[in-house]
Amino acid sequence: MLVIVTIDGVAASGKSSVAARVAQQLNLPFVSSGLLYRAVARLALKHDVPTQDQEALLRLLDSHALELRPYAQGNEVWCEGEDLTHELHTAEVDAAVSRVAQHSQLRAWVNEQLRALPEPFVVEGRDMGTAVFPQASVKFYLTASARVRAERRAGERTGDVDAVEAALRERDRHDAAQSRPAPDALLLDTSNLSLDEVVSCILKAVPA
Numbered sequence: 001m002l003v004i005v006t007i008d009g010v011a012a013s014g015k016s017s018v019a020a021r022v023a024q025q026l027n028l029p030f031v032s033s034g035l036l037y038r039a040v041a042r043l044a045l046k047h048d049v050p051t052q053d054q055e056a057l058l059r060l061l062d063s064h065a066l067e068l069r070p071y072a073q074g075n076e077v078w079c080e081g082e083d084l085t086h087e088l089h090t091a092e093v094d095a096a097v098s099r100v101a102q103h104s105q106l107r108a109w110v111n112e113q114l115r116a117l118p119e120p121f122v123v124e125g126r127d128m129g130t131a132v133f134p135q136a137s138v139k140f141y142l143t144a145s146a147r148v149r150a151e152r153r154a155g156e157r158t159g160d161v162d163a164v165e166a167a168l169r170e171r172d173r174h175d176a177a178q179s180r181p182a183p184d185a186l187l188l189d190t191s192n193l194s195l196d197e198v199v200s201c202i203l204k205a206v207p208a
């Protein structure tokens, strides 16, 4: 019986899009771990808290309750009655979130939120199949060339592909420590695969 499916990968590798479709096909909830890091970064920017200051970030979380709501059609993050979700995928948050994600106690807080979610689900991130859910039923790790990822990301937001590629490479460097595939993860290079082809590959590999 499927309990947890993990889909990890580098920035803009297609984790969220693929995980949402896989979860829909498996009739499971879909969980986006990156949104919690993004929400902490957004709160820090909103309240002028330095993202280098772990203690200040933890105090911010004590005073502003963040809640991840995993829905099949996409996750939402709420903070005391306010839906932050639409503020989390911006270049400003992209530039700040890696610094937030480098703090061990912030990572512990995110992991505690994730482990408290009712199983089963499909969860996407960087270290779901390694640090957070090593016991997962089946694990996948998505990659794609930085150029392809930049072209895809630039397609979502206005922006020069070269600048987007440079920003992605920077985020890859910052996130490297927590972005290694689990030894038992199925690696998928999606550079030359459509979204549907990636989803199909994954569904074929998920045990019935």
Ligand SMILES: Nc1ncnc2c1ncn2[C@@H]1O[C@H](COP(=O)(O)OP(=O)(O)OP(=O)(O)O)[C@@H](O)[C@H]1O
Binding pocket: 009, 010, 011, 012, 013, 014, 015, 016, 017, 018, 034, 152, 153, 155, 156, 190, 193, 194, 195, 196, 198
């Ligand atoms: N295999 C693919 N072929 C074409 N487009 C894709 C593919 N996978 C993802 N995309 C598109 O690339 C963009 C980035 O995908 P997505 O947001 O799912 O990546 P991500 O890994 O979750 O990003 P982030 O790490 O920033 O959260 C989206 O517009 C998505 O539709």
Ligand SMILES: Nc1ccn([C@H]2C[C@H](O)[C@@H](COP(=O)(O)O)O2)c(=O)n1
Binding pocket: 011, 012, 015, 033, 034, 035, 037, 038, 097, 098, 101, 124, 125, 126, 127, 128, 171, 175, 178
């Ligand atoms: N499990 C995770 C998920 C995300 N992060 C960090 C790395 C990213 O820079 C940032 C945002 O994630 P994304 O929405 O781009 O998937 O959060 C992490 O360290 N661990």
